[in-house]
Amino acid sequence: MSFTVNGQDVTTPDDPRISLLDLLRERLHLTGAKKGCDQGACGACTVLIDGERVLSCLTLAVQCVGREITTIEGLGTPDDLHPLQAAFVEHDGFQCGYCTPGQICSAVGMIAELRRGGPSHVTRDLADEVLTLTHDELRERMSGNLCRCGAHNGIVEAIATTFEAWDHDLHEAAR
Template identity: 60%
Template structure:
C-alpha cells in the first residue's frame, strides 16, 4: 500500500532515475516501488502500477489541492508541475515518473510568501468556486515558462506577429485546456497577464 519514508532522501540519491523494483510482498501482483520528490519532500512509495499521479497525491499523500474534475484529461483541474513542466496528473501514471520532482499548488509558496501567480489570482479575483483554481495557477506558471522559452502556440504558428508581451489571443490558446465552470475567464486572464508583464 503506502510506505512513506523520511529516509527516502538518502535512498533517492543513491538509486538512478527510471529504476523500478517490483514489490513481491504486495497482495496485488501489480505492486511497484516508486520514489518521487513532492513539494521538496522525498517519498518512497509502494503502489499499484495503475495508480495515477492524481490519485497518488490525493489518496496516498493527502495533498488534496490538486483536484479531480473530469478524470479524463479534459478540464485541467488536475494540472501539476512535473520537473517544471505542466502535466495532467489524471493521465500520468506514477510508475512512469520514478525519480521525478513534482510541484503541486501546496508547494508554490515559499516561507509563507505566496507565489506571484497565486497573489495575482487573489488580487484580480480570478476565481469563484475555486475548484479549478489550483490547476489554473499551475498551468499558468508552466505556460509562461513555455512562452518565455519561445514554444509556439496555434496563434503564433498562424503567422501572428510576435509581441514582446503575451497577448490575449495567445494566452487564450495556451490556456485552452483549463476550463472554469464559473466563467471567471476575464479575471483569470488579467491575473496571468499581470504576472507576465512583471516577469518579462
C-alpha cells in the same frame, strides 16, 4: 524507486496502476489538484513535473520516478504566496476555487513554455525569437484549463499582469 513532491522524497506505490492524481490526493493528502473529469479534459488536476504542466489524472505515478513534482501546495504558502496566487486574489481569478490550483500550475508551466519559445496555435510569427503573450496567445495557451464559474476574465488578467511584471524584471536584470 522514488520521486520528489514539493521537495519531499516519495516512494513509488506498489500498484503501477495508481494515477499521480490519486497518489497525491489519497496517499499524500495533497488535495490542491482536483479530480474534475478524470479524463484529461478540464485541467483541474494540473501539476508541474520538472517544471512542465501535466494532467495528473492521465499520468501514472510510476512514470514520475526520478522526477520533481510541484503541486499548488509547493508553489506558495498562505503567508508567502506565489506571485500568481497573489494575482489571482487581486484580480478575482476565482469564484468557487475548484479549478484555481490547476489554473495556477498551468499558468506557471505555460509561462515557462512561452519563454522557451514554444509556439501555440495562434502564434503569428514562428520566426520570432521572443514570443509575446498577447490576449489571444494567453487564452489559447490556457484553453486546456476550464472554469465552470466563468472567472476566465479574472484568470487572464491575473496571468497577464504577473507575466508583465516578470517580463519587466527580466529586462531590468538584463541591463
